[in-house]
Amino acid sequence: MTPTWRKPVGMLGILLLILVWCVAIVSLSNIVGSWHWLGQLVFYLFTGLIWIAPLKPVLRWMELGR
DSSP, rough: OOOSHHHHHHHHHHHHHHHHHHHHHHHHHHHHTTTTTTHHHHHHHHHHTTTTTTHHHHHHHHHHHH
């Protein structure tokens, strides 16, 4: 079985996604920091989990090529 170019490209794409997501969330820290602690908790829990959603199609593409 020969290695494909999809896995390295997919891994770089995932790392880029994480980097962009972190920069976006950190850029909102001034606004979110003024919220009530419960609002901050909900925001950071939601944004900490939602970035996982785009990974399934990327991982499928890396493995199957579709």
